Amino acid sequence: MVSMRVLALARRFAVLLVFVTTFLVAGHVVVPATAHYGSGACTSKYHDGINRGVACNRYAGFGNHYANWIDGCDRHSDGWRVRAWGNVVGAPAIPGDWDPNGNNEGCANDQLWGHLENHRICVEVAGCSGWQPHGWP
Amino acid sequence: MTDHRGSDPTEREPGRRLSRVALALVVAGCVAGAGAAAAASGVLSVGDVISAGEPSTPPEHELSVDETVLATGSTPVAGPWRMTTHQSEQSGGQPAGLPCIRLVLTDPPKGTPLGGSGFCGEVGQGFGAVSLPVVTDSGEAELLILGQAPEGAAAVRLTSADGATVRVATREGGAAYEGGDVFVMIVPPGMDQGELTYLDQDGTAGSKSIDASGFFDRLQAVQKGGAQD
Numbered sequence: 001m002v003s004m005r006v007l008a009l010a011r012r013f014a015v016l017l018v019f020v021t022t023f024l025v026a027g028h029v030v031v032p033a034t035a036h037y038g039s040g041a042c043t044s045k046y047h048d049g050i051n052r053g054v055a056c057n058r059y060a061g062f063g064n065h066y067a068n069w070i071d072g073c074d075r076h077s078d079g080w081r082v083r084a085w086g087n088v089v090g091a092p093a094i095p096g097d098w099d100p101n102g103n104n105e106g107c108a109n110d111q112l113w114g115h116l117e118n119h120r121i122c123v124e125v126a127g128c129s130g131w132q133p134h135g136w137p
Numbered sequence: 138m139t140d141h142r143g144s145d146p147t148e149r150e151p152g153r154r155l156s157r158v159a160l161a162l163v164v165a166g167c168v169a170g171a172g173a174a175a176a177a178s179g180v181l182s183v184g185d186v187i188s189a190g191e192p193s194t195p196p197e198h199e200l201s202v203d204e205t206v207l208a209t210g211s212t213p214v215a216g217p218w219r220m221t222t223h224q225s226e227q228s229g230g231q232p233a234g235l236p237c238i239r240l241v242l243t244d245p246p247k248g249t250p251l252g253g254s255g256f257c258g259e260v261g262q263g264f265g266a267v268s269l270p271v272v273t274d275s276g277e278a279e280l281l282i283l284g285q286a287p288e289g290a291a292a293v294r295l296t297s298a299d300g301a302t303v304r305v306a307t308r309e310g311g312a313a314y315e316g317g318d319v320f321v322m323i324v325p326p327g328m329d330q331g332e333l334t335y336l337d338q339d340g341t342a343g344s345k346s347i348d349a350s351g352f353f354d355r356l357q358a359v360q361k362g363g364a365q366d
Contacts, residue, residue: 071230095355099256106257109257
């Protein structure tokens with residue numbers, strides 16, 4: 001009698017365990033492989049020997065697929081606006097936004113779809129840097 | 138009292154305890170599963186935290202730092218969007234740990250080249266903005282502007298050269314965003330230039346304005362498939 005009850009309880013527990021496992025796993029089934037993060041290469045625009053702006057990229061890698069951000073950063077208090085550009089494979093170059101806080105710490109951040117090929121920084125009056133390959137590993 | 142099942146009541150204790158533990162596990166599992174599934178599916182509410190490395194929708198939005206949701210919404214062309222605050226990830230251009238805001242498209246339309254825009258760091262006089270231009274394969278376009286307004290600002294207004302205006306209420310940055318209040322503006326079709334100002338509680342314009350022409354120029358550049366500085 002007692003062993004029957006123990007068996008019934010064990011069966012019930014097993015069913016509940018399946019539910020628990022299902023819920024716990026459900027939250028992770030939709031998760032792609034854990035991303036790895038890093039920063040890539042930077043390029044600067046100098047004018048009169050002064051660094052006026054810099055563009056850098058960051059990435060999150062999911063296997064062989066990458067998500068890309070480009071950071072466009074003003075580096076000098078000259079009143080010239082600064083923004084990055086990004087080149088994604090198979091698409092025209094895309095302008096980032098003007099850095100909204102001048103040469104304070106921090107940059108404009110833009111997320112580009114696709115595989116970033118290279119990027120550059122452009123500064124009003126001073127012009128643009130060359131195109132910099134992304135520099136990912 | 139007689140136990141009609143003929144067993145000592147104390148015999149049931151281990152079973153009951155087992156059931157309670159199992160029930161607690163089920164509840165915990167439900168909560169954990171639902172939370173992760175909500176984050177993954179983009180069903181998030183203001184104040185929700187997206188943990189570092191947590192899957193996002195789409196996955197390209199994932200960051201290596203925690204994010205807090207400040208606002209969500211949807212527009213006719215861009216579709217659903219989400220505004221969050223987070224601390225900066227380090228790059229060669231910026232240190233880690235700066236306050237940031239960003240706006241991402243959670244179901245971006247086919248053909249749009251940008252998934253999100255934002256900025257990190259302190260903005261002058263607490264007022265700064267960036268744009269997120271959206272275009273589609275079918276030629277539709279939309280301009281979203283996001284930014285920070287000084288603490289206590291009630292609204293942000295965009296005024297075009299012909300006097301047309303659009304005004305949006307600010308939202309609390311709260312404890313998560315130390316920069317101040319934030320705003321998201323969906324620019325109506327037909328506006329193509331303008332100036333952004335913030336308004337205090339009685340409608341008085343603030344002391345700083347932002348030339349929005351750069352935002353419109355960027356939208357045009359994206360529509361044309363890029364242009365050169």
